[in-house]
Amino acid sequence: MVRVRLAPSPTGYLHIGSARTALFNWLYARRYKGKLLLRIEDTDRVRSEERFLNEIITDLKWLGIDWEGEPIYQSKRFDVYRDAAEGLIKQGRAYREGEAYIFKVEKARVIEVDDMIHGKVVFNTNEIKDQVMIKSDGSPTYNFSCVIDDAHLLITHIIRGDDHLSNTPKQILFYEALGLEAPQFGHMPLIMGMDGAKLSKRHGGVSVEEYRREGFLPEALVNYLLLLGWSPGSDREIIPIEEAEKVFDINNMKGVQAKFDIAKLRWMNGEYIAAKPDKELLPLIKKQMSDAAGICRIPDDKLLEVVKLYKVRMKTLSEFVRMTDHFFTDDYSMEEKAAQKYLTSAESKNILHEFSARLEKLRDFSHSAIEETCRLMAEEKKLKAANVIHPTRVAISGKAAGAGLFEMMEVLGKSKVLERMRKAAA
């Protein structure tokens, strides 16, 4: 039975790389009908904070990653680590230096790791110094507590980042000394920023929380992360998690570090947004609106109409707020360049004046009726429809781009449309 684990340290927010590690562990457990356990590595009492733990758990759940049972906390197991260290001292395999317990590393031994992703990796213990197990302050070191707890939890496979590859021989030494069986290891290459350097804020965000706030859908982020280092072996790009858990194979994982490309993530997010049913999108948009404005007073049916118009063109939920402000307030932003180009000339003002006069007579303010009016006017005035469309768009929305003009006008409503057109024509 496969047993894998997540071992976050609550000393910061959930990093995008940790999220990927969590995802692959979850996938592995799902694929082989095993269990995923959660262990909180809070041995550093100074840096560990409850708010970080809560945030990490929130983010994992948001991503759709769930685990078996209650998490275990390393901070509650200091006695276990100390007992194990004492045992090694009694056996003569460790010594004390002040309050610290230190493990003697046998020299000139070859340690082989049969890594699930990299294959056979060989280390020589000459490269490894004696290892601290228990620090002077009584807390265990990472490598020591990690081994003891993984054994305690009966972990069969450890899937983690490449930064732990060189910890592996040290841990294997502990497994041996403690008379425990080592699990299988799989080390995934790290995610880098587009410039090849460590992922940081300037690459678009390092924590899952930032992406959530920006309006990325968890399913899109998961899909994107899935494709970073793994591929189904075909040309598929959009792979929902339910499908991934059926076809996931760790043998298809590459040992190559990947660069985090926010442009592709944005594309993927747009795909997921466009495919999402309006009813499911609505609450997410409302949340985004209230996060931006403090409160969202817009009635559902009105919001829904606008969502329908914009769901194919937003890449993130937060973009929606910026793109649609003219539907919800008269104090909407005005693009300078667009206003300059389409609203300043006498000709534009005349067109707006004429068009608004014709629209006023419409009893049926539907997009098809508006369009008909627009085309008829263009024909009679020997204008291109675009000459009417552009100024009108800018006049009523303040933007050069947006949803289809006539649909937009219908949703905005006759009185608002006329009011704004007249104001611009004046």
Add this chain to the structure above:
RNA sequence: GUCCCCAUCGUCUAGCCCGGUCUAGGACAUCAGAUUUUCAUUCUGAUGACACCGGUUCAAAUCCGGUUGGGGACGCCA
């Protein structure tokens, strides 16, 4: 510095394990055209890669060695 991992279009990748079907396929991005008499969507097309050197072989993106480049680790951090 020492040890370890890695190397296909700008990016993510397929192919590599089991050499020939690869004049290297797809996606994102970019550019161009069509459609939308608007932006987006959609469609079509274009640009664009096997890091380098050597070896093995009739044949190498695929196997081997080296070089270069990138990354990671060398903490009483995790």
